[in-house]
Amino acid sequence: MAKDSTSIYYTEGLPVPETPAAGKAPKPWEQTDVIGKPWPRVDAYERVSGTAVYPSDILLPGMLYGAILTCPHPHARVRRVDTATAETMPGVRAVVGPETREADLPWSYRNVKSKIFPPVCRFEGEPVAAVAAETPFQAWDAARAIQVEYEILPHVSDERRALDANAPKIHDGGNKVKTETYSRGDVSKGFADADVVLEQHYRTEAELHTPLELHGCVANWDGDELTLWESTQGVYAVQSRVAETLGLPLAKVRVVGHYVGGGFGSKLRTSRYSIIAAVLARRSARPVKLFLPREETYLSMGxxxxxxxxxxxxxxxxxxxxxxxxxxxxxxxxxxxxxxxxxxxxxxxxxxxxxxxxxxxxxxxxxxxxxxxxxxxxxxxxxxxxxxxxxxxxxxxxxxxxxxxxxxxxxxxxxxxxxxxxxxxxxxxxxxxxxxxxxxxxxxxxxxxxxxxxxxxxxxxxxxxxxxxGGGPPSTVIVKLFADGSANLNMGASDIGTGTKTIMAMVVAEELGLKPEMIRIEHADTGTTQYATPSGGSKTVPTEAPAVRDAAVQVKRQVLEMAADEMGLPVDDLAYEGAAVASRSRPDRRVPITGIEGLRKRGVVVGVGHRDPNPEGxxxxxxxxxxxxxxxxxxxxxxxxxxxxxxxxxxxxxxxxxxxxxxxxxxxxxxxxxxxxxxxxxxxxxxxxxxxxxxxxxxxxxxxxxxxxxxxxxxxxxxxxxxxxxxxxxxxxxxxxxxxxxxxxxxxxxxxxxxxxxxxxxxxxxxxxxxxxx
Amino acid sequence: MMPSFSYVRPGTLQEAVQHLSAKGAVVHGGGTDLLTCLRERIVDVQKVVSIQGLKDLYGVKETAGGGLRIGALTTITEVAEHPVIRERYPGLAQGAAEVASPPLRNQGTIGGNLCQKPRCWYFRGDFHCLRKGGDTCYAPFGENQFHAIFGSGDICYIVHPSDTAPCLSALNAEIEIAGPAGRRLLPAAEFHVLPEDYVMQETWLAPGEILTAVRLPPPPPGLRSTYRKVRARRSWDFALAGVALALQFDGDRVAGGRVVLSGAAPVPWRSRPVEDAVIGKTLDRQTIAAAAQAVVADAEPLAKNAYKIPLFRGVIEEELERISRP
The missing domain is CATH 3.30.365.10 (Aldehyde oxidase/xanthine dehydrogenase, molybdopterin binding domain)
Incomplete structure (x- = not known):
């Protein structure tokens, strides 16, 4: 417990935002003491010193390493997969392929159905088989030893030729996904009204996502409960797709992604490797770490x-x-x-x-x-x-x-x-x-x-x-105020390296008058935090920050009610000042937060915040x-x-x-x-x-x-x-x-x-x- | 992930040579290229012979004749920063400074820079190409934007990746080699192999041979040397086009010297047409323009590397102008 309140409260003696009445949203901040300032990241030390545990750092007792053998051709039918040699190689604990019953699972891209190990591979890098072994080297050696017979099919790799009459068909319906049109007004009239009309062709080349941390996860079963430590922009997105594919209740799939070494959008989606890691882990009855090599992320991760x-x-x-x-x-x-x-x-x-x-x-x-x-x-x-x-x-x-x-x-x-x-x-x-x-x-x-x-x-x-x-609902955030006045912020959203955690800590700090370093953050864990949408679309701050603010306001209201009881004053007369609760009418009546009996007895005040809808129209x-x-x-x-x-x-x-x-x-x-x-x-x-x-x-x-x-x-x-x-x-x-x-x-x-x-x-x-x- | 191999670290040159005479033995100097070659499985390795225990292969020493001996294990950074090299052979120091990135220059060695494998993505990638014992070169009808415009012999279109090799060739350096048959010296200009001579090897090192040092002759009077490299990004990249100049000036007149191109051919490419255009002349606007035309007169660009024609012209023009103003 902190020795005195000054070591916890950032804004002692400074006003914190007014606590709105129940059911009322807080007003926009007029003056801020924390928000808007340059604030170093709350996890800067961990990130720089290397103590931050990224999913790719996870090491579990008895953990195996997975490797996926992928199709080396852009278009090929998989005729035969022979895993006999691989299964007998040193250190190999599980081999799965298209013939493995528990790996015979659906995988689809929007409305087009495929499989985890598809019979026809439509791009270089599609999974064909996978191995788990005691070391990554043994896993890769075994994956290389899997014999695959491919029937190489003709390919088209340039979108400008995909609609040619003689282009090979990638799906039964042909190579056109769709044409979308939009119009307003009258374009020909617009050009007729113009003094100058120009026309030009432009092209931009395809770019490959290159987050420093590779794509991958660690999968571990405990009975029928699966835990995945995954490098992802959204733990709840992974939870729902994995649960759906494996036929598990959401509650039995825990996805943890405390840190992620970059995503840039490529880690918004759930990938086949998560399913493959889970299947390998179940088959070997061991935790399995499966991270893709860079070459494979370039081929298949967007x-x-x-x-x-x-x-x-x-x-x-x-x-x-x-x-x-x-x-x-x-x-x-x-x-x-x-x-x-x-x-x-x-x-x-x-x-x-x-x-x-x-x-x-x-x-x-x-x-x-x-x-x-x-x-x-x-x-x-x-x-x-x-x-x-x-x-x-x-x-x-x-x-x-x-x-x-x-x-x-x-x-x-x-x-x-x-x-x-x-x-x-x-x-x-x-x-x-x-x-x-x-x-x-x-x-x-x-x-x-x-x-x-x-x-x-x-x-x-x-x-x-x-x-x-602009962000928007849903978001549910919990702020817990402890007896010593420090706080815990619990939110489901991921910090994908953009500084989300720091900004949310600043919101709590602003609202409760706390120093940001007196706030501990739990986040991005479907087992211990609340549902959040993936961090993407530049919406994490406008989505989560209002929910965090709301949760902090809920904490303040409860503290004010406790203090009102204890002080024998009407709650409307009390103001939350950060370090203390004070009477507006009788300035001598003032109780430090740490002196509120209810808080000390209960040990915690829990505020639950939600994201309100955006304005209509x-x-x-x-x-x-x-x-x-x-x-x-x-x-x-x-x-x-x-x-x-x-x-x-x-x-x-x-x-x-x-x-x-x-x-x-x-x-x-x-x-x-x-x-x-x-x-x-x-x-x-x-x-x-x-x-x-x-x-x-x-x-x-x-x-x-x-x-x-x-x-x-x-x-x-x-x-x-x-x-x-x-x-x-x-x-x-x-x-x-x-x-x-x-x-x-x-x-x-x-x-x-x-x-x-x-x-x-x-x-x-x-x-x-x-x-x-x- | 990597082939299985044994690893030895002999303490004498003789032992090293003995180890390297075995089948599938490769030299480990700085290891920056070897590591990627192992991971990409482009060399069949059974034994990795570290030469880092060979003391005689380190350091830069002045020779009795007034030249320099640069040990094969001297790092690229040391070459780039060595005061004597910077003063007498600035072209070589510039070439070394243009190599890769600071971490790679700190780890990579001059010997390794001369012996490195080409960067052609068909050679490095999952393609069974001619240079790896296959029966086809993928470059002429494929993605050839970074490939050769000279010297392919219509066989293999790699460009030699070294930035120091063209400088050494231009400076008339010699390569010191130790092997089962003893020591020998080879002119730097003759160290690399053209595809028409042998497509599966980049240097004339025989089995068991080690590049032990590079020897630079004393700088001839009036020597000016430079290196210029153009790349697709400003660091950690190989040459799209480059030129090493080592010209002897007699007043304003070019009395002799060599012009060697990088990013042009499977070996550091000596450009005799440019040498002919400038030797005996003063580097006035006319001479430089003629040299710029001459550099690509015999070029044979592929479908996607024709940009190298104006690029080499530009590089020659810019660099001759620079060297004409000491």
Missing amino acids: NRPPSNMTLKAGVKKDGTLTALAFTCLGTGGAFPAGGTSLVDWQIRDLYRCPNISTECTDVYINAGPARPFRAPGHPQGSWALEQMMDALAEAIGMDPVALRLKNIPTVSQGRQGSPPYTTTGLEPCLTEGARQFGWAEARRSLGAAQHKGPIRRGVGMAASVWIVG KSINPFCVQFCEVEVNTQTGEMRILRFLSANESGRVMNRMSFDSQVIGGITMGIGLAATEMRILDTEQTGKLVNRNWHDYKLPTALDVPADITSAPVEMPDAEANTTGAKGLGEPVTIPTAAAVANAVYHATGIRVTESPIHPLRLCSLLEQQTKEG
Whole structure:
């Protein structure tokens, strides 16, 4: 127990927020003492020192290691699996394959049914058999010793050829998943009204998720109860899919994911390895650890789909947009997986435009299924729309920022009924970002026209909106106040590295007047915490923070009621001051929290908080505008990014430190799309992935990312959105990055790079073409 | 996960040579490339022979003749930072500094950098290619954006991955080799194997032979050396195109020297057309333009690496301009 209250209470002598009456939601914070400040992570020491136990660190007594043998071909029928040799190898305790009864389980991708070990493999990396052995080396040796007879089937690995008449059919119904269309107004009239109409084709390459921690889990049975330690963005999502597949009650499946070494969307989904680990563990009656090697995660754990886009745009001389017509061809791989999901959202929603049509066609190819990848679809659509805006601005002789300012919407036009945004941050992000970046001056002094030598500099910018980011129900959170005044925060949500735990501790600290370090957090465990949706969609803070605040308020109400009884004063007369409860009318009547008899006797006060619904008829969206400066060596095609600025309207800034970290991380990831990353399949020959390691799949290094990154929050606490006023940030920060780089390269060189990535391979050829054409 | 192998760490060169004469024996120097080769199972290994116990293979020493002897186990970082190398052979120091990333430079050795396996993804990946004893090269009709534009012999299209090898070749270095038949010296320019000579080996080291050191001749008068590398990202990457220049200047005039390309061919590629274009000339705009044209005159690009044509032109132009201004 702490010696005195000053060691626990952060805000002693400072007011904590007023406790609302029962049934009333708390008012938005006016002044904050903790929220909004730069606060180091509550688990920084554990993460840096290595004491944080990630799922891949789990070591259980008697634990075996699993290995999955996967199909080396992009399309093949599995004719025969012979495990005889593998079963007799040293250390091997279990071997499972398509013939194993308890592994004969269904697995589906949306409406398309398959199996854990499918008879026909439709992408390289589909599971064929699996082994558990005493050491990882024995497991892999045994997996390699499994003899598989494949009938290799013809494959199609390029989505642009998937609908050709002679393309091999991946599913019985053919290779088209679906075509989705959207329209409003009259596009042909819009183009007729335009002074300038431009049309351009764009392409972004597929990117591979590369979280530092690999995908995998440890499975352990205790009787008929299964525990999984899994590297996941959502323990409840894993619980429900595993329980469903294995035919277990939810209560018998405990999934724990206290730490996760990155996910970026690829750990939102449940994977076959979790089922395979559970089956191996049951068969061997031992715990089994099964983590995929990096090559396998690149094959089967998702991707940002490639996008082939055409955008036609009309604008009047004064900058008014009159029409946008957009088409996209994409692929989510061999199963339905959202190959064109949300690619058209920027076109539909970002700028005021009465006449719009979009058409997105999703096709199958023999490659790993896509998974959500930080802001699914958005950076691709942004690559097209924001380069087009740049081109339109030039065509009508207008500044790119000014053109955007001319077309600011106040309602979400892409949604049914065009609901108003709770706050529209687009305009302040544009003006404030441009001011802080020094846009007007940089635009004048740099650019292709200003330079003679081989080194050219330019600046570019791009704007964006994120489709969600307001969060919403359900969420149930528990805050426990102990007799010494310290607290325990219990929530189901995962902290996927974004600083969720720290922000939630700050909310408790703000509300109860506690120091954040006096709060212990239990989270991401289906056995001990409450249901939460997976951490993704930039919704964790706006979803969980109001529930945490509500739970803290419930604690305060109960403490006030206890104190009212003990002090013989009406509860309305009492105020919760953090370290103490005090009478409003009689300032001499004051009881320290630790002096409240009820709390001491009971030992704990439990507050249960819920997330209230979002306001009806409103759209809650974060906005992001980014500016950058680049340098291009026109002799060699090398491009260097010199500086970046991100202006973000994400409601209230909860923790300035993790806010800025998100900005830096999002820009880094966006630079990957812009300049270095692409999945390369051996399309013409084997259809196999050729760049499957960290040398060949090129993530940006520290030298590819500028040291000069400015985070410029445009803070507009959104009182309508939720009781904390916060909106999402993690995805907005990566949406406009690549397009901003492409626009800066255009400014520097006069070359419009319409296909990602902008590396010397591409830029050398384009520069040569430019020289030839004079 | 890895093949099973035995591991020995002999204390003398003689023992090491003996161990290496066995079938399936490989050298372990810094181990940065060996480890990935083992994991990717691209070499058939039965015995790993660590040479880290051989004292004579460490360090940089000045030789009696005024040159330098760089022991094979000298790390890439040591080569990049050595004051004498930086002063007399700056091209080599620059080449070493451009290798991989700081951790790999700290662990990797100059000997290993010269003996490393190629990075072709068909060779490294799950493809039974010609270089691994298969019957086909996947590059000509496949994903060949990082492949050779010279010297393939239409057999194998790897590019040699070393950044130090072209510098050593340009500087007229010699490779010191110890083997069952004793010691021998080989010019650095003749150390690597073209596919037309033998497709399954990258160096002329015979079974049992160890690269023990690199010997640099004393710098000739007027020597200027540089290395320039262009890559797809700014660190931890191999050359898309690079050039090592070691030119002797007599006033403004190039009196002699060598031009060796990286990222161009299965071996460090000596560009005689560039040498012919610059030797005997002053590096004025005309000469440089002619050299830039000459560098790719004989190039044979594949479907996806034609960008290397303007890229090599640009690199030669930029680098000759740089070396012309001491």
